[in-house]
Amino acid sequence: MARPIKDRDPSQPEPTEAELLLLRVLWKNGPSSVRQVWEETGSKGSYTTVLKQFQVMHEKGLLTRDDSAKVHIFAAAVPEQKVKRSLLGRLMTQMFEGSAAQLALGALSTRKVSAEERAEIRKLLDELDRKDGND
Secondary structure, three states: OOOOOOOOOOOOOOOOHHHHHHHHHHHHHOOEOHHHHHHHOOOOOOHHHHHHHHHHHHHHOOEEEEOOOOOOEEEEOOOHHHHHHHHHHHHHHHHHOOOHHHHHHHHHOOOOOOHHHHHHHHHHHHHHHHHHHOO
16 A cells, blocks of 8 residues: 655645756755856756746745845755655656555666665665664
């Protein structure tokens, strides 16, 4: 049975694919101007397209804007991990009938998994086992 995702705020819209690209830059670099983000994305599209996208994202509550200086500085208003958990939860519910095991197996079967990644997965599973043992 699917468990609800605790971090999902129904009033908070999920970012689109284009918005995720811009959010990744802000999560990586921190608060930035439109020009900085536009340049970081390889100047894909026009500067004004990124500016308009930022305005829309600000209205949706995905970004904060500091307009105290001539150049406005934007920052992600949503933490990266919260967005990832929300998107994964939706994917797990819609595509894998709420099964975390099927989601993980599906993800692991799409490409070769490095030894480092397998070690991280084992560590996470061990931590989950320890937590379950303490309940």
